[in-house]
Amino acid sequence: MKVISGNLITAISASSEAPNYPASVLLNNEHPKDYWQSASGINQASLSLMVSSLDTDRVVIKPSSFVPGVSAIFGDDIAIMDDDPANFGDPGSITPAVLSKTGIALFNTNATSAVINISDPNEVIWVDTVLVDTVCESYLIPVRMDLVALGPANAIWAEFDSVPAAVQIDIVLSCDPGESVRCGSPVVGELASYPCPNYGFTRGIVSYSITRELNNGAFWHKRRDDVRSIDNLSFRVTTKGRYSAEEFYRMAMDTRYAPMAWSIIDSDGFEYIVFARFQQKPQVQQINAVHSQINFSLIEVL
Amino acid sequence: MLLIELTDGTTVHRISNEWLNLEHRWYPHVASLGALKVSCTKIHGGYAKPVFGSLDLLPDLVAGLSYPITIKLTETNEAEATVIFTGTAHRTSEERDSIKYDLYGVDNQHKVTGAAYSGTLVAVFASACTTLGYTLDSSKARTPSPAVSYTSSGEKELLDNLSEMASFFCHGFTIVGTTLALFDMLGDTGSDMLSEFEYFKGSYTDGKPVSAYTSGNFSVDGLHSYGSAESISPACHTVQANVEASLADIKTMFQRRRIALAMPPEAIAPQIGHRLDFIDTSLAESRSISAWISAVVYDFDNHQFTVEGSAVLT
Numbered sequence: 001m002k003v004i005s006g007n008l009i010t011a012i013s014a015s016s017e018a019p020n021y022p023a024s025v026l027l028n029n030e031h032p033k034d035y036w037q038s039a040s041g042i043n044q045a046s047l048s049l050m051v052s053s054l055d056t057d058r059v060v061i062k063p064s065s066f067v068p069g070v071s072a073i074f075g076d077d078i079a080i081m082d083d084d085p086a087n088f089g090d091p092g093s094i095t096p097a098v099l100s101k102t103g104i105a106l107f108n109t110n111a112t113s114a115v116i117n118i119s120d121p122n123e124v125i126w127v128d129t130v131l132v133d134t135v136c137e138s139y140l141i142p143v144r145m146d147l148v149a150l151g152p153a154n155a156i157w158a159e160f161d162s163v164p165a166a167v168q169i170d171i172v173l174s175c176d177p178g179e180s181v182r183c184g185s186p187v188v189g190e191l192a193s194y195p196c197p198n199y200g201f202t203r204g205i206v207s208y209s210i211t212r213e214l215n216n217g218a219f220w221h222k223r224r225d226d227v228r229s230i231d232n233l234s235f236r237v238t239t240k241g242r243y244s245a246e247e248f249y250r251m252a253m254d255t256r257y258a259p260m261a262w263s264i265i266d267s268d269g270f271e272y273i274v275f276a277r278f279q280q281k282p283q284v285q286q287i288n289a290v291h292s293q294i295n296f297s298l299i300e301v302l
Numbered sequence: 303m304l305l306i307e308l309t310d311g312t313t314v315h316r317i318s319n320e321w322l323n324l325e326h327r328w329y330p331h332v333a334s335l336g337a338l339k340v341s342c343t344k345i346h347g348g349y350a351k352p353v354f355g356s357l358d359l360l361p362d363l364v365a366g367l368s369y370p371i372t373i374k375l376t377e378t379n380e381a382e383a384t385v386i387f388t389g390t391a392h393r394t395s396e397e398r399d400s401i402k403y404d405l406y407g408v409d410n411q412h413k414v415t416g417a418a419y420s421g422t423l424v425a426v427f428a429s430a431c432t433t434l435g436y437t438l439d440s441s442k443a444r445t446p447s448p449a450v451s452y453t454s455s456g457e458k459e460l461l462d463n464l465s466e467m468a469s470f471f472c473h474g475f476t477i478v479g480t481t482l483a484l485f486d487m488l489g490d491t492g493s494d495m496l497s498e499f500e501y502f503k504g505s506y507t508d509g510k511p512v513s514a515y516t517s518g519n520f521s522v523d524g525l526h527s528y529g530s531a532e533s534i535s536p537a538c539h540t541v542q543a544n545v546e547a548s549l550a551d552i553k554t555m556f557q558r559r560r561i562a563l564a565m566p567p568e569a570i571a572p573q574i575g576h577r578l579d580f581i582d583t584s585l586a587e588s589r590s591i592s593a594w595i596s597a598v599v600y601d602f603d604n605h606q607f608t609v610e611g612s613a614v615l616t
Contacts, residue, residue, distance in 0.1 A: 020326045033321045034329075210605055212566075215584050216498040220566045222605055224320065302321065 001196055001235065002159075004103035004261040005251050006189040010166075011050040016042045018180060023047060026186055030259055032108035032275055033225075033302050035184035045181050049169040051102075051188045103191035104158040104169060105261035107275040109183035111173035116158050118169050155273040156183075157263055159191055185275055187261045194248060195235040196265050203272070204229040206299060227300035228274055230264065234295045236287070245284045245292040252282045252296070259301040276300045303567075304602050305374040305383055306332060306357075308391065310364050317363065319602055325380045333400045334358040334603055338373070338387060340476070340574055341597035345509075345612065346555040347487045348469035349461060350476045350574045350596070354405035357391055365401045368392045375600075377568050384571050385478065386600060409477065410434040412460040419454075419463070419538075422447035423471050427484050430464055436477065442485035442575065443473060448548065452538040470517070470538040472551040474596065476574050483575075488551060490594060491575035500569035502606065504582060505562040506591075506615060512556055515549040522549040525557055532556065558612035561593045565607055572598045572609045589615045 007028065014023035014036055021037035026047075038045040104116065156171075169188060175181040206229050210222040237245050259277040266272075276298035285293045303322055308315040319335065322328035336355020342348045357371075371391040376383035391403035412433055419426045424440045424447040431438040440447075448471045454463045468475055472487040485491045511529030514521050518537030534552055539545050563578070572578075578593040597610035 021323075025327075031321075033323070034327065035323075212502065212605075214499055215501050215503045215582065217584075218499055220499070220502075222566070 001194045001265060002103065002263040003192050003194070003251075004105055004187050004189040005192055005255065008051045008053075008102075008188050008190075009049050009186060010052050012036075012186070013048045014038070014045055015048075016045040021182070026184065029185045031302060032184035035108050035182045037182040038180045040180055041178060043177050043179050043181055044172065044174040046170050046172040047183070047186065049171070049186060049188060051167050051169055053165050053167075101159050101191040101193075102162045103187070103189060103261065103263075104156070104160070104171075105185075105187045105263075105273065105275070106156040106171070106173075106183045107154070107185045107187075107261075109154050109156060109173060109181075110175045110179060111154075111156065111181055111183065112176060113174045114156050115172045116169060117172075118160055118167055155261075155275070157261070157273050162190070185259075187275070189261075192247070192251070195237065196267055197233045197235050199267055201230060201232045201234070201266070204231060208302075225302050227302060228272070228276075229279060229297065229299045230272065230274070230276070231279070231297040232295070233264070233297055234293055236291055236293045238290050238292075245294055248294055249282055249284050252278060262298060274298065274300050303376050304332065304335065305376060305380065306335075307372045307374070308364065309370040310366065315363060317359070324376075329363075331360045331363045332357065332602075333360050337603070338405075338600040339597065340386070340600075341610070342469070342474045342487075342574065343465050344469045345560075345596065346469055346472045346552045347474040347596075349465035350474055351409075352387055352407050354387060354389070354407065356394065357403045357405060358400040359403070361397075361399065361401050363401075365396055366393065369403075371405065375567070375571055377571070388479065409461055410436065413457055414454065414460050414463065415457045417454050417458075417460070417463060419450050419452045419467065421450060423450050423467060423473060424484065426450050426467060427464060427475070427482070430460055431482050434460060434482075436480055436482040439481055439483040442483065442489065442491040444471075444486040444489065448539075449544060450538055451540050451544070452536065454536075466536055467538045470534065470536070470552075471548055472555060474575060485575040487555060487575075487594065487596070490577035492573065493577040493579060494570045494572075496565070496569065496578055496580035498581070498583065501563050501565040501580065503564075503584075504591075506613060507560045507562075509556055509560060512553075515553050515556070517545055517549055520545040520549070522546050522553060524553065555612055558594075558614055560610070561591070561613035562608060562610050563593065565609070567602070567605060567607055569607075572607055574598060578609065591615050 009027065012023045012026045016038040017023055018037040018039050023036045025034050026036050173181045173183060205226050207226045208224040212220050214220050257277050259275050262274050262276055264272045278296060279299040280297040282294050282296040287293050304318045305328060306317045308317060316326050316328045317331040318328040319332040320330050335357050338354045340350050340352045342350045369391050371389060372385060373387040374383035374385050389405055389407040391405055393401065394404050395402045424443050428438050450467055452467060473484055474487050475482055475484045511526040512524040512532045513526055513529045514524050514531040515534060516531055517534040520542050534549065537545055572595055574595055576595050580591055582589050582591055591613055593611050593613040595609045595611045599608040
C-alpha cells in the first residue's frame, strides 16, 4: 500500500485549454470533478507540472561512494542527509536508508495512454557541485493505468526516484479521437510505502443519488456520482521496524480532511488507485510488545 | 439543473447545488436554496409575483453585503436555460458554515392615488406598462378583452391595482425581466403532457361550497344552496352585466378542483398559465386530468417542483 502525502506542485500549464476549463484550476485541487480539459477535439495534450524539491531532510546521496554523473537507483544503500550543514559530510550524521521515491497521480482522466517525462529545467547545483541533470536525466517512466470506471476514478499512477531539486514533469495525455482530453487533481509528492492491508478489508460504493417513489409506484432517480469506500483497512507493523505506526498516525493528523492519492494492493495482488480522504481516522492498536496494528477506512472524493 | 449567476463587481460566480460542467463550470457552492414560489394572488388570477426564500452559500465564495443574482433552470445546457429570478441577494448572517442571503426581486414602483381606469383590460395594461417601463405581452389575454371601469381608492402601487383588475377579470400576469405577460386564467398559455413517470403523488382537493358570488352591488348564485357567500373585491366595473359576467368566470374557477402536484425537476419546466394534461391511474378510478398552473414552487433542496392550480378531473 502506498500513499502520496502532500503536494509539491507549484505551477501547472497545459499545451491546450478549453476556454472554461483552464489548467490553472488544477493547482491545489482537491476535487477531481474540477478538471482541466483541452480545446474542443484536441485528443492529445500535455500538462507541465513544476514540482518543488522534497524536504532537504530527505535528500538522498550515496554517503561515501558517490560517482558524479551516475544516478542512485531505488534500493541502493544510501543515506538521508542531516539537515544541519555543519554536520554535512560527517559520516556520523548519516543514517542508512533506502532511496525515497516520489509519486505522481492524476484522477478523473479520460486518457487512454500517457507518457511522463521528468527533467530538471534549472540545472540546480547539487550539494557536491554535481549538476542535478547528470543525476536525474530526462527519461520516460512506464505509466500504470487504473481503468476502474467507477466515479471519478480513472487514474494514472507513476513513481520516480526522488531528486533533491525542483523538477518539471511533462505528462502527455491521449484520449480517443474526437474527444477532448481531460484530467483533474494532479498530485506529486513523497511516496510513503506501507504493508499490504490485511485480509478482511471491504470495498463498497457510496451513492449520492436520490431516489423517490413516483405516483405510479415506480422510482425516480436523480443520478449523481457514486464513490468508492474502502473500509476495515488494517496493517500490522513492528513497533521499531521499517514501517512506523507513528509516522502513519502523524500523517493522518497532518492531512486532516485533505484527500490523498492511494494505491492499495490487496493480498491477492489487485490494485486500487483512489483519491480519498480518511473516513475513519487511523487507530493504532498496540497488540503486543513489538507489534502495532493500524485500522482505518477511506472514502473517495469528488 | 440549478444555475445561479452571482455578480461580484466584474466577476460572475457561476454556482449551483451540484458540480456542473456545462459551457462553463458551475461550482457546488449552494448549501441550501429555500423554496422559490411564484403564485397568482388569487385563485382566479392576479400578479404571479415571485416570493423567494433564502440562499445559503458555503463560506469560501463571497461574504459581501449584497450581490445581483440571476437564477436559471436548465435540463440540457446553458443556452436552453430559463430565467426564473433576477434580483438581489442581501446578506442576513455570516456563520462559520455558511453565508446566508435573502433574495429580493425588483418590481418597478409607481404609486397612484385615486386612479381611474377605463377601456379594455389590455388597453389599461398597455398604458400602465408604458408608465412602469415594461413591454406588454398580451398575446394570451382574452379576446375580446373585457371592459374595465374602476377607480382605485387612496394611494396604492400601480402593480397592486393591475393585480386587482386582472384577477377580477380572471386574468393573471407575470413579469420576467422587462416583459409583463398578461394571460387569461380560463385559457392557457401553453400545455404540457406528463407521463406517469413524471410526477409524484398528487393532491386533488375541493374548495368550500359557495352559495353566492358577490361584488359591489351585484351577485350571481353559487352552485350550492349551502355554504357561504364569496365576496370579490374590488368590483372593477360598474355595470351589472359586466360584473355578473366576471363573477360567472370566477365561479367557474372556484368550481374546479384544487391541485398540488409535485414532480422531479427534470419532468417539465412548469410555467404559470400553462395547462398540464395527464392521467392518474393510481386513483380508485383512473382519471384524465387537466390542470391550469397558477403557482409553482421550486424546491431545489428537496429536488422537486410543485405546481398548484385549478383542475378538471374526468
